[in-house]
Amino acid sequence: MRFDVITIFPEYFESPLEVGALKKARERGLVEINLVNLRDFAFDKHKMVDDRPFGGGEGMVFKPEPLYRAITKLKEGKNPHVVYLSPQGRLLNQEIVRELFEKGHLVLICGRYEGIDERIREHFIDDEISIGDYVVFGGEVAALVVIEAVSRLVPGVVGKKDSVEKETFSQGLLKYPQYTRPREFMGYEVPEVLLSGDHAAIARWRRQKSLEITFRRRPDLLKKAPLSPEDKEFLKKLGWKEE
Ligand SMILES: C[S@@+](CC[C@H](N)C(=O)[O-])C[C@H]1O[C@@H](n2cnc3c(N)ncnc32)[C@H](O)[C@@H]1O
Incomplete structure (x- = not known):
């Protein structure tokens, strides 16, 4: 199972991926997690990935170009299922976890601030997933929830098949x-x-x-x-x- 995670805070994932069953699963090559810094896909010298919303209002929005470039790069020669973590998405449950597991390769996009430009949502992602009817600071914690829940279904990650079933x-x-x-x-x-x-x-x-x-x-x-x-x-x- 492979996860590519697009985030402006790759360091957020450091300790969760370095402990327990997930660490072992990565070491054994059962689960591959690739952290992608969205700023690496910004094209200005300040590595800007966000901007003010058109029409005014609070907060900042992730610009479309860096996200588009990151998604396109991750899709080169591959066919991942591209998921935006969002409070407006499908509410995650075990059935959806299984569905995501069956995709085999997920690109997980973590928003921050006011979220991402609507044109990316409309045209360049396959799915939106919510971890609950509440709003958190960013998609990173939601991506971790997806990674943990999906990884548990990978054969060999949880000791006994029985315990998952x-x-x-x-x-x-x-x-x-x-x-x-x-x-x-x-x-x-x-x-x-x-x-x-x-x-x-x-x-x-x-x-x-x-x-x-x-x-x-x-x-x-x-x-x-x-x-x-x-x-x-x-x-x-x-x-x-x-x-
Ligand atoms: C502060 S939220 C933005 C919320 C957005 N302005 C709205 O009202 O729908 C920032 C980011 O956190 C993530 N996020 C927040 N709550 C979430 C949830 N319940 N499930 C999944 N992702 C969530 C999303 O990636 C979102 O882009």
């Missing part, structure tokens, strides 16, 4: 709760079934917990989740109504 959202549900040693903590016990060694009972308990937590916290997810007749029966006992 059973994660929250992967099967349309929130994940069941987890416990570790000690068996009793401040008087609170680990559910007995998890200590039973009965794998079928554990699997059933986990499935039911997943269903229950999803119903209580994110009932909207149940509309799209693949549910068996037993799942539905269990949910109905909790008060869920099939639509």
Whole structure:
């Protein structure tokens, strides 16, 4: 999986890319991350990449030419999916993460200030992605979210394939709760079934917990989740109504 990140702050990514699973994935060549300084594509001696908005108003806007030059360079001989991180984009979820993973090569454009010239958005990008209904300072944190979420799907990045497949959202549900040693903590016990060694009972308990937590916290997810007749029966006992 390859990511080209266009940013005016490449240094922003230094430590996040140098720790944990992402560092290992890069070292093993599973994930390639290329940081591109937008200023390298400015053509004036001051390396200017932004300017005042036409029509007046607050803030600065990224000029179209440096972005166009950076995108064109990154597309030479390749066919990446070009994404602008934007609060106006498609709201990121696990389904979109999978879609982005399947592209294999992403160019991620990080805006700052008032964002980027509209002509780049209209004509030179393929997709706009938002990390939530709020506004942050810049696209860098959003690019990191995309990089982390997509990289987890690259085979070999997460230890066991199983753990990615059973994660929250992967099967349309929130994940069941987890416990570790000690068996009793401040008087609170680990559910007995998890200590039973009965794998079928554990699997059933986990499935039911997943269903229950999803119903209580994110009932909207149940509309799209693949549910068996037993799942539905269990949910109905909790008060869920099939639509
Ligand atoms: C301060 S924001 C600009 C917001 C823009 N003026 C608007 O109202 O839509 C600067 C940059 O941060 C990034 N950004 C801010 N919030 C974001 C979000 N929720 N998801 C993805 N990117 C975001 C975008 O790249 C954006 O160009």
